[in-house]
Amino acid sequence: MEHQGYEFVVVANRLAVNRVTTNEGATGWERSPGGLVTALAPIMAASEGAWVGWHGAADEELEPFDHEGLHLHPVPLTEREVHDFYEGFSNDTLWPLYHDVIVRPSFHRRWFNAYREVNQRFAEAAANVAGQGATVWVQDYQLQLVPQMLRDLRPDVTIGFFNHIPFPPPGIFAQLPWRHSVLRGLLGADLIGFQRESDARNFQRAVRSRLGHYIKSDRVYVPNEYDSQAGSPLKGFDADPERGTAPRQLSAPEEGTYRTAEARAFPISIDTETIQELAQDPSIISRAAQIRAELGHPKTIFLGVDRLDYTKGIRHRLKAYEELLREGELQVGDVTLVQIASPSREGVASYQQLRDEIDLTVGRINGEYDTMGHTAVRYLHHSYPLREMVALYLAADVMLVTALRDGMNLVAKEYVAARKSGDGVLVLSEFTGAADQLRQALLINPHDIEELKASMVTAATMDSDQARKRMRSLRRQVVSNNVSRWAKEFLESLSQQHTSA
Ligand code: G6P
Numbered sequence: 001m002e003h004q005g006y007e008f009v010v011v012a013n014r015l016a017v018n019r020v021t022t023n024e025g026a027t028g029w030e031r032s033p034g035g036l037v038t039a040l041a042p043i044m045a046a047s048e049g050a051w052v053g054w055h056g057a058a059d060e061e062l063e064p065f066d067h068e069g070l071h072l073h074p075v076p077l078t079e080r081e082v083h084d085f086y087e088g089f090s091n092d093t094l095w096p097l098y099h100d101v102i103v104r105p106s107f108h109r110r111w112f113n114a115y116r117e118v119n120q121r122f123a124e125a126a127a128n129v130a131g132q133g134a135t136v137w138v139q140d141y142q143l144q145l146v147p148q149m150l151r152d153l154r155p156d157v158t159i160g161f162f163n164h165i166p167f168p169p170p171g172i173f174a175q176l177p178w179r180h181s182v183l184r185g186l187l188g189a190d191l192i193g194f195q196r197e198s199d200a201r202n203f204q205r206a207v208r209s210r211l212g213h214y215i216k217s218d219r220v221y222v223p224n225e226y227d228s229q230a231g232s233p234l235k236g237f238d239a240d241p242e243r244g245t246a247p248r249q250l251s252a253p254e255e256g257t258y259r260t261a262e263a264r265a266f267p268i269s270i271d272t273e274t275i276q277e278l279a280q281d282p283s284i285i286s287r288a289a290q291i292r293a294e295l296g297h298p299k300t301i302f303l304g305v306d307r308l309d310y311t312k313g314i315r316h317r318l319k320a321y322e323e324l325l326r327e328g329e330l331q332v333g334d335v336t337l338v339q340i341a342s343p344s345r346e347g348v349a350s351y352q353q354l355r356d357e358i359d360l361t362v363g364r365i366n367g368e369y370d371t372m373g374h375t376a377v378r379y380l381h382h383s384y385p386l387r388e389m390v391a392l393y394l395a396a397d398v399m400l401v402t403a404l405r406d407g408m409n410l411v412a413k414e415y416v417a418a419r420k421s422g423d424g425v426l427v428l429s430e431f432t433g434a435a436d437q438l439r440q441a442l443l444i445n446p447h448d449i450e451e452l453k454a455s456m457v458t459a460a461t462m463d464s465d466q467a468r469k470r471m472r473s474l475r476r477q478v479v480s481n482n483v484s485r486w487a488k489e490f491l492e493s494l495s496q497q498h499t500s501a
Contacts, residue, residue, distance in 0.1 A: 006048050007049065009050050045069050054076075081117075090115070100405045132156055138162075166406075267481075269478070270478070285391075301338060324456060425467050425471075429443075
């Protein structure tokens with residue numbers, strides 16, 4: 001049967017639009033501001049593409065709809081599934097496990113069952129809209145079983161997968177009771193992309209040690225029997241035990257008995273052009289000046305911009321800052337810290353706990369060090385539109401990115417892209433993907449509070465020649481690698497890999 005449908009399909013947990021309510025109370029949709037949507041929208045327009053994803057509300061079924069040229073196919077989730085699949089398995093099992101177990105992952109069989117069922121729903125939705133021989137690009141850790149499920153339903157399509165978050169070392173990954181299912185789910189793709197070389201290596205090591213497959217030049221040799229029969233898509237997952245390890249294959253299997261799946265790094269970037277344009281917009285430049293004035297014209301504004309997430313090292317940052325104030329190394333009035341923490345995953349207990357801790361710490365620091373005219377920490381628990389973010393980037397002398405583990409960290413890249421004037425200092429955790437590329441930042445280990453403090457002081461006092469030299473080199477990196485180039489490189493490699501697999 002020849003399938004009718006779209007040539008290019010993106011499958012992501014989130015749809016490419018957010019629901020908005022106007023002042024008059026009417027609801028509508030607005031395109032998501034993220035780089036992924038910006039990068040993929042033109043590709044979708046040029047190649048008849050569709051986006052499959054969850055629209056963010058529970059217990060609501062929506063018909064497919066178009067918005068600003070995007071063809072959107074909403075996948076429904078029940079309230080139970082939001083709890084078990086999204087808050088549970090995705091964000092209370094995989095998220096902490098994949099981020100170095102900063103908090104303890106919870107393992108619940110019911111959550112995994114929901115994950116499997118929801119992944120199957122996404123795979124079916126993609127299979128229904130993909131045309132004959134289409135390219136389907138699956139995004140992120142919420143959908144790791146989709147590639148193989150989709151291959152079982154539609155062996156004719158080319159499948160890519162990109163993991164936006166880290167992939168953990170094999171010793172940590174091995175804790176997952178459903179580790180083989182996840183590896184086999186991912187290996188259903190023709191190309192599996194990761195942020196860092198080390199993530200791709202971790203994945204390859206897990207595949208080699210657990211499933212025993214032969215790997216050469218980033219290509220995993222996947223035995224044909226792994227592709228289960230079309231029509232019984234879960235068969236493959238049920239057949240494979242999670243326990244034990246398969247004997248390691250030391251040479252390539254016989255021709256015709258396998259296909260290959262390529263696994264390597266494609267570091268994501270941002271929509272550099274848009275940020276640069278906004279950074280030159282006179283109204284945004286004057287908004288930046290207004291922010292500085294409202295903060296009382298401090299000599300140094302430190303800025304942190306994060307989702308309120310325990311991976312971001314906000315507590316470590318506040319601890320270092322508080323100690324510097326206590327020791328008199330920094331003085332309120334000369335310096336201020338603006339911390340934007342956008343609300344995130346508020347249904348998950350570890351996020352609620354983090355919020356309480358940050359509220360308490362900020363309250364303590366401000367109580368101790370604020371003056372009538374100046375604040376130590378201006379803490380804002382909101383999200384802001386990109387225009388306001390760029391104004392903040394322009395207003396900030398020092399950007400603090402102190403994540404304990406982060407797939408990439410796009411805020412670091414946005415700050416650099418916005419600093420057209422060539423000054424400003426980036427303090428960057430070496431545990432972010434961005435640290436692989438932004439070598440001229442002040443690289444720090446956020447667990448080392450003394451090092452973090454020293455870097456904050458260095459950043460605040462760095463002479464302008466030195467700062468400009470570093471920023472020049474950072475800008476060269478960021479400006480020449482925008483997110484459209486990332487998407488293009490991934491999709492080109494995907495089509496090459498598919499032809500050679
Ligand atoms: C990270 C993940 C994304 C996710 C985003 C926001 O960047 O890699 O897949 O969409 O966080 O989290 P949320 O849970 O709100 O989708």
